[in-house]
Amino acid sequence: MTIDLAPFKNLIKQRCGLILEGLGEEKLATVLAQRLIVTKFGNSAEYYFHLQGNSDEFQELINLLTINETYFFREVEQLHLLTERLVPRLLMQREDNQPLRILSAGCSSGEEPFSLVMALREKYGDDVSSLFSFVGGDIDTLALAKARSGCYNEFSFRGVATEIKARYFDYDGWAYRLKDEIRNRVEFQEMNLFAEEFPAALHGCDIIFFRNVSIYFDTPTRRIIQQNLASLLKENGYLVIGTAETIANDLGVLPLVEEDGLFYFSKGQPSAFVPATAPVFDFSRYVVSKVDVPGQCDMAEHPFVRCSPPVVAPSLPIAEHVASVAASSDPCFSIDEVQQYCREKRYEEAMALIVILLEQNPGDASSLLLKAHIQLNRKEFELAEASARQALQADPWSIDAFVLLGLAAKWRDLVKEAVRWFKQAVYARHECWLARYYLADLYRAGGESDKARREYRGVLQLLSQTTVPDHGIKVLPLAVVHSELRFLCEHQIGKLGDQQRIARRK
Numbered sequence: 001m002t003i004d005l006a007p008f009k010n011l012i013k014q015r016c017g018l019i020l021e022g023l024g025e026e027k028l029a030t031v032l033a034q035r036l037i038v039t040k041f042g043n044s045a046e047y048y049f050h051l052q053g054n055s056d057e058f059q060e061l062i063n064l065l066t067i068n069e070t071y072f073f074r075e076v077e078q079l080h081l082l083t084e085r086l087v088p089r090l091l092m093q094r095e096d097n098q099p100l101r102i103l104s105a106g107c108s109s110g111e112e113p114f115s116l117v118m119a120l121r122e123k124y125g126d127d128v129s130s131l132f133s134f135v136g137g138d139i140d141t142l143a144l145a146k147a148r149s150g151c152y153n154e155f156s157f158r159g160v161a162t163e164i165k166a167r168y169f170d171y172d173g174w175a176y177r178l179k180d181e182i183r184n185r186v187e188f189q190e191m192n193l194f195a196e197e198f199p200a201a202l203h204g205c206d207i208i209f210f211r212n213v214s215i216y217f218d219t220p221t222r223r224i225i226q227q228n229l230a231s232l233l234k235e236n237g238y239l240v241i242g243t244a245e246t247i248a249n250d251l252g253v254l255p256l257v258e259e260d261g262l263f264y265f266s267k268g269q270p271s272a273f274v275p276a277t278a279p280v281f282d283f284s285r286y287v288v289s290k291v292d293v294p295g296q297c298d299m300a301e302h303p304f305v306r307c308s309p310p311v312v313a314p315s316l317p318i319a320e321h322v323a324s325v326a327a328s329s330d331p332c333f334s335i336d337e338v339q340q341y342c343r344e345k346r347y348e349e350a351m352a353l354i355v356i357l358l359e360q361n362p363g364d365a366s367s368l369l370l371k372a373h374i375q376l377n378r379k380e381f382e383l384a385e386a387s388a389r390q391a392l393q394a395d396p397w398s399i400d401a402f403v404l405l406g407l408a409a410k411w412r413d414l415v416k417e418a419v420r421w422f423k424q425a426v427y428a429r430h431e432c433w434l435a436r437y438y439l440a441d442l443y444r445a446g447g448e449s450d451k452a453r454r455e456y457r458g459v460l461q462l463l464s465q466t467t468v469p470d471h472g473i474k475v476l477p478l479a480v481v482h483s484e485l486r487f488l489c490e491h492q493i494g495k496l497g498d499q500q501r502i503a504r505r506k
């Protein structure tokens with residue numbers, strides 16, 4: 001049975017602002033087919049009529065349609081901005097002794113608001129309960145129920161440092177349970193960002209985190225939502241939007257500010273610069289990098305060490321450049337420019353250009369690969385995987401895509417899958433020494449010493465040639481220093497040899 005999706009799409013857009021196109025549309029068709037069976041309506045017209053007047057059924061549908069992808073300490077550099085810049089400044093300015101109110105708007109299953117609590121708990125210790133109050137709001141009532149339970153599986157962590165997990169969670173053999181001292185700090189609240197009115201608990205916020213939500217709305221809807229969020233902010237409050245989305249949300253509602261290489265919106269004029277206060281939030285303590293080849297994936301290094309006063313963004317040439325490219329009817333820039341931004345780890349700018357390129361040509365493999373590269377660096381593994389797979393549709397022999405898929409699997413400890421992708425890269429191009437290096441690492445970690453040694457030797461042999469053979473990676477901005485990789489291979493071969501000798505002696 002084919003369902004006419006148009007009335008459903010309109011109703012959802014009208015009530016919640018959500019745009020369902022492409023994959024969203026496919027999901028809608030699947031979800032509607034499910035609901036027709038469950039509710040036993042004979043046809044979609046009858047179901048539509050019922051849906052219009054029944055808020056419980058509408059909620060069921062929305063719960064099935066939302067995308068709740070989230071994890072702890074996502075975009076950790078923005079948490080650094082929170083603890084080292086925004087919060088100290090607001091605490092200094094506050095005239096009453098009221099706690100600062102922090103809202104995570106579109107909080108999904110709670111990983112974001114709980115990360116805010118943990119980051120501030122690390123900095124302010126027990127005072128966190130008197131200094132701050134936290135609210136998490138979302139339209140998805142099932143996600144909110146999960147948030148209230150405070151129970152998570154491995155998937156919500158993705159690289160969170162072991163000490164942090166141990167400090168704030170209890171593992172019961174099935175799930176990680178957030179300790180009550182953190183769980184009880186956040187009040188969860190149903191919230192439709194597109195609503196005309198908001199519950200009292202959401203008003204009077206000092207800081208709002210609104211990350212990875214705006215991508216589901218079109219520009220006019222984003223503007224309305226941003227106006228709504230601005231109305232929930234106190235004067236001089238801050239709105240933090242996901243780094244890749246900020247420029248697309250610079251809609252003239254609130255002034256955009258740049259500080260330490262990061263962007264946020266400020267209600268009122270950006271206030272005086274407050275230097276970082278000790279103890280400094282060291283985000284390398286919160287997330288760990290599993291990647292050890294220099295230059296390939298660089299999450300452990302963060303460029304946000306500059307101490308500069310806040311800058312209202314229009315004075316920034318790069319932001320201006322990207323904004324003007326976005327506004328132009330005939331954007332003129334090349335993929336090299338995007339690669340250059342990636343090399344400089346200016347992912348926000350790179351992503352803004354990629355969005356434009358993909359709007360013009362949705363199947364463009366190079367843009368998709370660079371998108372996957374950025375997503376991987378942001379630990380958005382499923383998204384990275386999806387982008388790399390899309391790139392494979394355009395170029396089924398893309399070595400870049402095989403390597404990206406291998407890395408996305410490796411970082412999630414999906415060892416067999418990672419091996420399969422790296423092997424695929426080597427099958428497609430024997431000289432792909434980077435894929436062989438990763439294969440060697442995976443074999444070594446899995447105790448397959450002979451295979452590991454063979455691959456490390458293969459990499460050494462390729463890298464020792466007078467002209468190092470082309471590895472076949474065409475788009476990814478690699479910065480691997482051959483001598484360093486050779487050193488790593490020699491070092492690992494040496495270690496494997498020592499282990500073998502010790503084993504023989506025993």
Ligand SMILES: C[S@@+](CC[C@H](N)C(=O)[O-])C[C@H]1O[C@@H](n2cnc3c(N)ncnc32)[C@H](O)[C@@H]1O
Pocket residue numbers: 016017018066067068069070071074105106107108109112137138139140143191192193194210211212213216
């Ligand atoms: C991808 S998650 C983002 C979670 C978290 N902010 C993060 O960055 O990890 C997007 C969330 O936005 C919520 N959402 C979508 N439309 C909404 C609306 N109109 N009002 C409130 N929440 C909405 C979804 O239910 C989903 O949980």
